[in-house]
Amino acid sequence: MSEPQHILLVDDEDGIRKVLGLTLADRGFTVHAAENAEKGLALFRELKPTIVITDIKMPGMDGLELLRTIKAEAQGDHGHDAEVILITGHGDIDLAIQGIKLDATDFVTKPISDDALDIALRRASERLNMRRAIREHTQELERLVEQKTRQLLAAERLAAIGQTVAGLSHAIKNMASGLEGSIFLLGKGLEMDRRAYLEQGWEMLQANVEKIKNLSLEMLRYAKPEALKPTLCDPALPAREVTELLQLKAKAAGVELSLSQPPDMAPVRLDAEALHRCLMNLVGNALDACQAAGFGPDAPGGQVRLAVEPVPGGGVRYSVSDNGCGLDAEAKSRLFTAFFSTKGEGGSGLGLMTTKKIVEEHGGTIAVTSEKGSGTAFDVVIPGQGELNV
């Protein structure tokens, strides 16, 4: 052992403290002595020795009580454990056994022989080493588990991306076909001077470029999630922006898009840009659902309502409801999975998944209620932060 080990020696007999103290110092230990258990405990807490040798029978607190206290404190958060060797008088075997039950290392009988002392000390030092090894092993295991967990998460992420690509292959091949088709039609249009081919090719090119742009941007967002940047802001702001942006599209689709927000909402800590994306998705879906239900410029009556309201605790609730085509049970159960889309060619199957992810990163929840044929309502709740309530 490189540095001297500290031993606390507790005995009410002056002579034993002196003789045993010398014997221990002789073996290279630094010895601290106390004449009763109370003082011993105080020294123990202060000096944190690795070995304690204590008499059992002492006035006041006895050796077993000292042992019990030390072992109990070792269970605590900042507890310091030590090997405790008991000194017993002749015929105190019952007390010694009680001591062993309390996790004493060993006991030596008065008068203390050098051999018995050496055996007890060796046992103490073995147990100390073992405990250190176990502690190091545990730490190593914890480190390994953490490392493996990280690798597992990374692998899962990769698998998700792989799955993404596989799930998209049909959509990608169709888009590639669309591009091939556009080039062919534009080429033939030019070559044969056929305006109809030129127009079809041009329309096809625009539609497919738009699809590819949207899909790749969304995949980018999914593969490399930006960290949220929450700030204290007006929670109605993203709702106002989205309502304004989609107003024209709604009008063109014969849908009445309305926003309700209470005046003077308390600020909420959230990433307004991310929430903007969520509401864009939800309101955009609601408009599509109205279209799918048959509402249109010549068949008005579609309604999409976006409502913002405070929730207890300083949070905010966004609800988006429509009277569109609604969802069946199967669609509802698969709504938030990647690449599930009810819109056929029109949907990437990533919008709601991304929305859910953003909401959950805010510590929030998203819920849906819908009946096939009678509309859908999404409810997003972003909780308030404790600090805002103080």
Next chain:
Amino acid sequence: MTKVPGRARVLVVDDEMHLRLYIAAVFETAGYETATARDGEEGFHKAFEWKPDLVSLDLMMPNQGGIRLFQRLKADGELKKAGVLVVSAIGGEAFRHSLSLVRSGMLSNDGGPLPDVDGYVEKPPSPEALLQEAARILEAKGATAQGALTQNIDAEH
């Protein structure tokens, strides 16, 4: 619809509008007569009325898929003469594998095993692949492979 003598007829069946337009334009500009259909059901009716020499067929379509249409065509005494060219997003290997599975479990209506498809082009289809595969199928069927077609391919290369 009167059949122009010497011009082979191609019926393009695909649920994707852009693919219908594109594939039809490929055959049209190569001198074929073309018609289009959005799913298996519509495809069968068009085939029945129009008697195409070749059906360009997508496999994965809503309503009635391509396999079912293929089976119905082959079950019809007249329509089974038409060549069938599958244009699918399913990769070549996977396509052949699933087709052999489907064929082994499926009998044509006259009790015999379902015949193989005549040709296959993976999506995205190139104009050259479509035209070459179509010409090969029509030639094998003894139908008049479009004369303009060969010239057209020669002109492009």
